[in-house]
Amino acid sequence: MFNRDFWSEIFMALKRNKLRTILTGFAISWGIFMLIVLLSAGNGLKNGVTGNFADRIKNTYTIWSSSTELPYKGHKAGRFIMLNNKDIQLLESLYQVEEVSPVLSKGGTLIFGEKSRNVSMEGVKPIFKNIEGVKVIEGRFINENDMRNKLKVVVIDKNTNEELLRTSEETSMMGKTVYINGLSFTVIGVSKGMAFGEMGQCYAPYSTIRAIYNVNEYYQLTFTTKGLDTKEDNEVFSKELRKKIAMLHEFSPDDNRGVWIDSQMVNSLETMRIFNTINIFIWVIGIAMLISGVVGVSNIMRITVKERTNEIGIRKALGAKPRSILLSIVMESLVITTIFGYIGMICGIGLMEIVNSIMESSGAGTNSEMGMSVFVNPTVDISIVVMATLVLIISGVAAGFAPAWNSVKVKPIEAMNYR
Amino acid sequence: MIKLNNINKTYFGAQPLHVLKGINLDVAEGELVSIMGASGSGKSTLLNILGILDNYDEGEYYLAGKLVKNLSENQAAEFRNKLIGFIFQSFNLIPFKTALENVALPLFYQGVNRKKRNMMAMEYLERFGLKDWADHYPNELSGGQKQRVSIARALVTSPKIILADEPTGALDSKTSAEVMQILREVNATGITMVIVTHERGIANLTRKIVHLKDGIIESIEENDPDKMDFTKEIK
Ligand SMILES: Nc1ncnc2c1ncn2[C@@H]1O[C@H](COP(=O)(O)OP(=O)(O)O)[C@@H](O)[C@H]1O
Ligand SMILES: [Mg+2]
Numbered sequence: 001m002f003n004r005d006f007w008s009e010i011f012m013a014l015k016r017n018k019l020r021t022i023l024t025g026f027a028i029s030w031g032i033f034m035l036i037v038l039l040s041a042g043n044g045l046k047n048g049v050t051g052n053f054a055d056r057i058k059n060t061y062t063i064w065s066s067s068t069e070l071p072y073k074g075h076k077a078g079r080f081i082m083l084n085n086k087d088i089q090l091l092e093s094l095y096q097v098e099e100v101s102p103v104l105s106k107g108g109t110l111i112f113g114e115k116s117r118n119v120s121m122e123g124v125k126p127i128f129k130n131i132e133g134v135k136v137i138e139g140r141f142i143n144e145n146d147m148r149n150k151l152k153v154v155v156i157d158k159n160t161n162e163e164l165l166r167t168s169e170e171t172s173m174m175g176k177t178v179y180i181n182g183l184s185f186t187v188i189g190v191s192k193g194m195a196f197g198e199m200g201q202c203y204a205p206y207s208t209i210r211a212i213y214n215v216n217e218y219y220q221l222t223f224t225t226k227g228l229d230t231k232e233d234n235e236v237f238s239k240e241l242r243k244k245i246a247m248l249h250e251f252s253p254d255d256n257r258g259v260w261i262d263s264q265m266v267n268s269l270e271t272m273r274i275f276n277t278i279n280i281f282i283w284v285i286g287i288a289m290l291i292s293g294v295v296g297v298s299n300i301m302r303i304t305v306k307e308r309t310n311e312i313g314i315r316k317a318l319g320a321k322p323r324s325i326l327l328s329i330v331m332e333s334l335v336i337t338t339i340f341g342y343i344g345m346i347c348g349i350g351l352m353e354i355v356n357s358i359m360e361s362s363g364a365g366t367n368s369e370m371g372m373s374v375f376v377n378p379t380v381d382i383s384i385v386v387m388a389t390l391v392l393i394i395s396g397v398a399a400g401f402a403p404a405w406n407s408v409k410v411k412p413i414e415a416m417n418y419r
Numbered sequence: 420m421i422k423l424n425n426i427n428k429t430y431f432g433a434q435p436l437h438v439l440k441g442i443n444l445d446v447a448e449g450e451l452v453s454i455m456g457a458s459g460s461g462k463s464t465l466l467n468i469l470g471i472l473d474n475y476d477e478g479e480y481y482l483a484g485k486l487v488k489n490l491s492e493n494q495a496a497e498f499r500n501k502l503i504g505f506i507f508q509s510f511n512l513i514p515f516k517t518a519l520e521n522v523a524l525p526l527f528y529q530g531v532n533r534k535k536r537n538m539m540a541m542e543y544l545e546r547f548g549l550k551d552w553a554d555h556y557p558n559e560l561s562g563g564q565k566q567r568v569s570i571a572r573a574l575v576t577s578p579k580i581i582l583a584d585e586p587t588g589a590l591d592s593k594t595s596a597e598v599m600q601i602l603r604e605v606n607a608t609g610i611t612m613v614i615v616t617h618e619r620g621i622a623n624l625t626r627k628i629v630h631l632k633d634g635i636i637e638s639i640e641e642n643d644p645d646k647m648d649f650t651k652e653i654k
Binding site for chain 1 (some may be wrong): 428467472473474492493496497499500501505507511513515524525527528529533562572576
């Protein structure tokens with residue numbers, strides 16, 4: 001059945017109707033192409049934004065000091081609430097809290113050779129890296145050993161690193177000694193860090209900073225939790241925690257300010273929800289595109305069959321069996337969809353690979369100042385594309401089937417006399 | 420070869436049209452029969468039923484001893500392919516196929532391989548003086564040439580019977596005479612032939628003339644074509 005004659009008949013038919021073939025084919029290619037571009041762009045956005053959270057553990061909270069908004073028990077509104085050791089004790093007493101990691105902030109001047117730079121030094125525990133998603137681009141972050149031995153080591157930010165190395169013979173700050181507020185620290189790492197303008201940001205072991213400065217007040221407390229898996233759990237917990245802290249610092253439990261309580265879990269669930277919506281949206285558009293492609297094919301198949309009615313009548317008079325006519329028409333639509341679907345696939349994947357490689361080499365899509373990315377690796381899983389193409393081909397055949405079947409059923413004399 | 424018993428056919432259009440009202444006819448093997456009648460008398464309808472291109476409502480039609488009634492599409496295709504060759508007024512050649520490809524097409528549906536197919540098709544084209552036109556498309560051929568291609572196509576499967584509907588209807592008188600000469604020669608090889616025409620001159624070249632009028636057979640006339648004067652125009 002599927003011998004050389006069969007295929008040459010099909011390709012003759014396609015060649016004979018060049019315009020029709022190209023129009024149908026273009027509809028298919030375009031459908032597949034757009035599907036790939038859409039899915040890839042969606043993935044790029046998702047990869048970009050979720051990449052910011054990727055290194056973070058989700059069951060974490062950050063509490064920030066802030067000013068009150070409501071007057072309470074004789075205190076005026078606008079009072080600044082500074083977090084202290086009582087808050088840490090409170091947190092440690094809660095069974096949902098796993099580990100508290102306070103952040104000791106100390107402003108200062110960092111000096112290296114001739115260079116000096118204003119920095120904010122944060123005394124943090126090793127887990128801070130996972131809580132805040134700190135990206136270390138050279139060397140390492142603070143570890144337990146640094147903590148235990150209260151070592152004077154520091155992780156500097158990328159901008160500070162570049163600034164210190166500028167016009168210097170050194171190529172790396174690793175292992176170099178820098179002076180912060182007159183004390184010597186050894187550089188152990190460089191973080192991508194959040195650097196604001198001229199102010200550098202350094203991380204040192206919590207225990208070291210605590211021993212040097214004996215700070216008992218905090219702008220920021222972070223901690224990890226256990227057993228809080230859903231948005232609801234976290235919202236209830238946040239509310240309870242806010243009440244307790246309000247009691248401790250004597251501000252209104254109804255005050256929305258006083259402290260900021262930020263749940264990473266809620267944030268990431270929220271982000272995921274947004275991305276799922278985007279994903280569904282993209283798929284809906286993509287499927288609509290596939291459907292329009294299939295409808296295009298079926299319409300043009302219908303026209304083809306009409307155009308070929310006389311020919312089909314002649315063939316039947318000469319002894320063509322219905323099966324052979326049906327098969328030739330269906331194969332025609334199959335061949336068109338397959339070839340042009342494949343072309344659309346190659347073009348779509350090709351384009352996105354080019355976009356991807358340009359973005360990678362130019363660093364577009366990521367905001368290095370903020371250490372944030374918005375659009376990364378805009379490519380699509382090849383198996384999804386193959387699936388989509390198969391769906392298109394199968395529906396193309398299904399679409400070609402009905403008109404083909406109608407043309408086969410018609411009496412030969414009617415087909416021959418059809419005008 | 421052909422036996423018709425009380426064949427009835429009605430077209431169910433906006434108004435039902437009873438076209439064939441009880442046709443009884445026998446055609447023996449090797450006969451050369453013409454069906455004559457005015458336009459609209461049902462000649463083509465009858466021939467299409469003979470060719471299993473259309474169905475009938477009542478009666479029985481036996482072709483080569485087999486009852487042709489309620490055939491499946493596949494059975495009908497087999498009958499048409501193996502037993503019947505068609506010649507039409509409008510030729511019904513496939514426009515995007517060359518003369519050779521057109522002639523070879525019935526063999527394609529018999530599953531004959533390409534080489535043999537083309538060889539056989541070429542033989543028949545040669546027989547009708549069209550060897551040099553084998554690679555030409557129908558629109559590059561004259562009416563007479565087209566009809567000779569379609570005769571070659573009808574014969575290539577060595578059918579038992581040839582059905583021709585106004586085979587000279589679109590041709591001038593000289594070409595008509597040539598085509599009729601070919602058909603008579605084909606008949607002389609033993610192939611049964613039924614020719615539909617509304618022209619007396621054509622009918623005169625057959626041995627049996629069936630006169631059709633308003634859907635019934637009015638009379639059947641025996642005729643001796645050899646008495647005809649071929650130097651005279653047939654139209
Ligand atoms: N498919 C059809 N549907 C309805 N009426 C038809 C159809 N084919 C033919 N007729 C009618 O049947 C009658 C006989 O037609 P036909 O057999 O073609 O006559 P002839 O070939 O003798 O001129 C005519 O009146 C014609 O209009
Ligand atoms: Mg007619």
